[in-house]
Amino acid sequence: MLILGFCLAIAATFFFGYRAGRTARHFRHQQESIQPWMSVPFIAHTHHTRPEPLFLAIHVPPDPHDHRPIREIAHAEKVPVSEMIGELRKAIQTATPPGKGP
Amino acid sequence: MLDQLLAALTRYGSPALFVVVAIAAVGVPVPVTLLLIVTGSLAAQGSIGLWPAIAIASAGSITGDQIGFAVGRWGGKRLVTKFSRLLGDAEHIKKLDARAKSWGGAGVFFSRWLVTPLGPWINVASGAADYSWFRFTLWDFLGESFGAALFIWLGHVFSDRVQQVGAIFGDLGWAILAVLVAGFLGWNLFHTKQKHE
Numbered sequence: 001m002l003i004l005g006f007c008l009a010i011a012a013t014f015f016f017g018y019r020a021g022r023t024a025r026h027f028r029h030q031q032e033s034i035q036p037w038m039s040v041p042f043i044a045h046t047h048h049t050r051p052e053p054l055f056l057a058i059h060v061p062p063d064p065h066d067h068r069p070i071r072e073i074a075h076a077e078k079v080p081v082s083e084m085i086g087e088l089r090k091a092i093q094t095a096t097p098p099g100k101g102p
Numbered sequence: 103m104l105d106q107l108l109a110a111l112t113r114y115g116s117p118a119l120f121v122v123v124a125i126a127a128v129g130v131p132v133p134v135t136l137l138l139i140v141t142g143s144l145a146a147q148g149s150i151g152l153w154p155a156i157a158i159a160s161a162g163s164i165t166g167d168q169i170g171f172a173v174g175r176w177g178g179k180r181l182v183t184k185f186s187r188l189l190g191d192a193e194h195i196k197k198l199d200a201r202a203k204s205w206g207g208a209g210v211f212f213s214r215w216l217v218t219p220l221g222p223w224i225n226v227a228s229g230a231a232d233y234s235w236f237r238f239t240l241w242d243f244l245g246e247s248f249g250a251a252l253f254i255w256l257g258h259v260f261s262d263r264v265q266q267v268g269a270i271f272g273d274l275g276w277a278i279l280a281v282l283v284a285g286f287l288g289w290n291l292f293h294t295k296q297k298h299e
Contacts, residue, residue: 006287009280012277017274019273020269020277023266035265037112046262046264067113072109
């Protein structure tokens with residue numbers, strides 16, 4: 001039982017260590033994904049763009065103090081969250097000049 | 103649940119931060135490292151002050167830790183007495199208790215920010231083991247303040263990479279815990295083998 005636990009602990013060390021190392025290696029090149037908990041100003045900040053075009057893309061009046069998560073906005077607008085995330089992605093691509101992406 | 107907690111943090115700021123870190127400290131499995139990193143990002147965006155965020159996160163965590171300690175002190179003793187009989191005779195239990203107390207300060211400090219999954223257990227264990235409340239609170243304060251400052255500062259610096267920084271530190275925390283478990287089991291294996299020889 002001790003040997004099994006020891007082997008599992010060693011395996012877990014390598015697993016989590018490898019995963020942390022892999023994430024760290026791709027740190028600079030990986031783009032932050034858009035999650036339903038994020039607000040529009042939060043998404044704009046993580047993608048180095050202004051929030052106004054993102055608000056307009058999802059048909060919401062621009063307000064930098066609007067910290068509602070996009071899930072809540074999608075619910076209010078009666079639009080699926082995945083569709084809203086797609087609209088935001090398109091707006092980010094349009095708003096971010098080529099080569100200036102995160 | 104993580105989504106709801108992060109959404110509450112993004113929307114309500116400080117009050118949500120206090121509640122979330124407190125319930126995490128009590129023992130509800132919440133990736134508090136990621137929450138603190140997101141708080142740092144919110145501070146970089148100007149939604150919340152950096153120093154108030156560190157103070158609120160520390161206060162919330164310490165409140166939760168104190169609840170865990172109180173549960174161990176007044177509720178966990180019977181359970182500990184029951185289980186301690188399984189560990190051996192009175193002399194052996196005394197030795198284990200003394201060893202636990204000598205490592206108490208470091209254990210409390212490092213479980214606040216380095217091996218966070220152990221934190222809630224150490225709170226209850228410290229209370230049940232009659233560890234000094236003053237010492238517990240002192241190490242708790244130092245550990246929680248350091249942890250909150252470290253992760254919120256990381257979120258502030260890497261404010262556009264919160265999920266990746268959270269994933270790296272989350273995995274590192276589990277890797278360190280696995281190393282500690284492997285070390286403990288390896289040490290036990292070594293001693294068991296020596297006894298047999």
